[in-house]
Amino acid sequence: MIKNIVNLGDAALYCDFGNEVNKEINSKVIRYFNTLKYKKLKGVTNLSPSYNKLIITYNLSETSFNILKKEIIELEINDNKENISQKINIPICCDDEFSLDIKRLEKKFNKSKSEIIKIFLNKSYFCYMTGFVAGMPFLGDIDKSIQLNRLETPRVKVPKGSVGLTEQFCNVYTFESPGGWNIIGNTPINIFNPSDRNKPNLINPGDEVKFYEIQKNEYRKLYEK
């Protein structure tokens, strides 16, 4: 299932599942991730699943590239049992205060704001991976008619809760952070909760996410610090 395993530096394995981004390949990555999470191979310190890669870091005092590579190749993969995906609904407010890039999108797609929002809300999205900053979900795929590249010059600060689009993906900024995604709205709820050790991420790889629109007064009521 893994097409190729190479080293990334002297303390990480780079497992390549292919170049395409789709649910099928990503599900394979997640299955490996779930198996390894419980397997606890000697020396493994971190697992980083993404669209089509899995990076495994290790303690160089305890294992090495060749040993770990062999263990990964010989690994038996649990079939899907751990892969319990959840359906999650996320409120989004697209008030002008929050939809920072909507004017550009209207021009680019030659569509009104309400048309763009309607297309965005119409689908549910698969969570491919989480990260960059803690808890940030990478969701997809958004409809072809509202796909575009990231900003040419990234913002220095994207507000926490911002919902952004780039290529076939959408995401939620779990912290105020620099970033280049096209922002269409903001969610008042916390996607990352550092005080919950067992489940800090509201959205996890494999989950299905659907957004629903709320107005500004509801946003204020739901707002979580």
Next chain:
Amino acid sequence: MKSKKMSIANFMKNNYFQVVRGGLNSTFQDNGRENLYHIGLPFSGVMDKRNYLIANKLINNNENDPVIEFAFQGPLLKYFGVTRDIVITGNVNFKIIRNDYTEHLGECYRTIKINDGDTIDIISTNKSVYGYFSISGGFKLSKVWGSFSTTLRAKVGPNNGNKLINGQEIKLNEPKEAIDRKLDFINSNIEFIRVIKGTNFDYFSEQSLKDFFSKKYQVTKLSDRMGMRLEGSKLINIKSTNIKSEGLVKGTIQVPADGKPIILLSDHGTLGGYPKLGVVISADYDKLVQIPPGSKVKFKEIELKDAENLYKLYNMETNNILNKII
């Protein structure tokens, strides 16, 4: 019996540091936090592991006890409590202002006794970036997700995931037995930072790769615990400046479209879509992070097998240094 109880109660109340000045970037750190890359949390932990281990060993604390790591300007701490030892490691200018207002220049790599009312002024690191501060008995902190390390961007760690701020207090454990220790140690410089080819090595023009491994690159001011930005010969990408976001590791040298390399450090974002030219070897990481802005670095390409051997050597050296401390 009663008086002993009283004294313990008094002790708990009275042993603390008052943070008069937090410093530029002073955080609690230990060896780092594992197994959370997948939710977006990097290892964090001390940047210069060798100096961290020496700090804990000299003060007779456990290997993985938390220390205060500071960058450039460190904290100014006023001490209240029973006499105890402290140690500062790194290349650091600091002074102790005694409770009778006399000032004494501090010496790194040796235990120093502090008394009630003394102040420690960590003025600056010298030709380096990070320094470490440990105290006998250690800081009174709780682990967050299995570690004392602080990840500022996610606000995860002791002290509510924040850096030290002016006016706060730091609670302390009971001190261990007094000791008097000194280590002869000099932070040596390194001629080359050694690098293993990255997964996108062939994205760069032959000339650019030649430049990268022969010319000097300057560390810019836009460097912190997340990453080190470099200026130098522009690295020309001949394939694609964007790859699909994927996992990253510390030491990764990624090159955005502007052709200026960024080396990812301990607090790095866990996913990224810039091509990876190389990865700094584990054995050179402590030295890399200590290179201050304005300095120039040279890179040298080596093979995985050599990097693995150099890491063994690095570990042996560290153990030799630690074993000298008795």
